[in-house]
Amino acid sequence: MGKTRPHILTIAGFDPSGGAGLLADIKTFEAHKTLGMAVCSALTVQNDVQFAKVDWVSLDDMRQQLQVLHERFTFKVVKIGLIESFEILHAIVSYLKELNPTVKIVCDPVLKASAGFVFHSEVAQQQLEAILSEIFLLTPNWDEVQQLTAQENASEEAVKEGAKYLSQFCHIYLKGGHNADNPGKDFLFPKKTAKQTDQKEHALNPKRTNVEGKHGSGCVFSSALAAHIALEYPLLKACVRAKEYVTRFLASNDSNLGYHRV
Secondary structure (H helix, E strand, O other): OOOOOOEEEEEEOOOOOOHHHHHHHHHHHHHHOOOEEEEEEEEEEEOOOOEEEEEEEOOHHHHHHHHHHHHOOOOEEEEOOOOOOOHHHHEEEEEEEHHHOOOEEEOOOOOOOOOOOOOOOOOOOOHHHHHHHOOOEEEEEEEHHHHHOOOOOOOHHHHHHHHHHHHOOOOEEEOOOOOOOOOOEEEOOOOOOOOOOOOOHHHHHHOOOOOOOOOHHHHHHHHHHHHHOOOOOOHHHHHHHHHHHHHHHHOOOOOOOOOOOO
16 A cells, blocks of 8 residues: 555646646646645636636635535645636635645746736735735746836846845745746745844756746646645755756657656
8 A cells, every 4th residue: 555645735727738727737746646636716718829718716616615625635735826816816825724724835926828818917015915924935937026026127136136025925936937147047035034134045057958848837837846845845855856847847848738757
């Protein structure tokens, strides 16, 4: 009889192509030998290169999905992807903490689909900070940090300063795929405590450059990271292993949809 797998949950959109959203998350969870479950936040009409529309699942329906799962299962980690608004995100995060105060929430802030559909154009600063204070880790890319910190066409140092600012509230993993100066160079900013006078950041450099861009790579990275956290890896090691996994995913073929394998 094999080792019992930790339960892990994704709250994300349904992408019919399977490249992003909850289907990609479940594939990633399975590859990491965790027992994945999913709550649907949106039904999208898209493929790997085209995004047509989204129909949002109501907050009440998402709560009912969560409630019935929590009657049977305890989740160490919950990964959150596409959500209709920051108001809905805040409500979901608060409900998750109500169901399980010790849950670790990994949030991938899907502010813009890769096909160009904008979901959130304005960010309320106080609401953002309240959300971040309740989650464990945020995984924004270069562009998302600029949007979350009201920057535009910022330098590498300015974006890093924005990520440092956000790390007052939770751990921040800054994905570097959109970094024009150093493509693929990521940074981990552990949550800054009140006693810290200086904060140590961790740079994670790409080990391969011969990789093809993939639909849903951000979803795959954040779910791989969530899986490693559920498997109780220390945070930095979890980040390193998740980056290695998504690198193999990106290099798995030359199409827009990657293969999942450990």
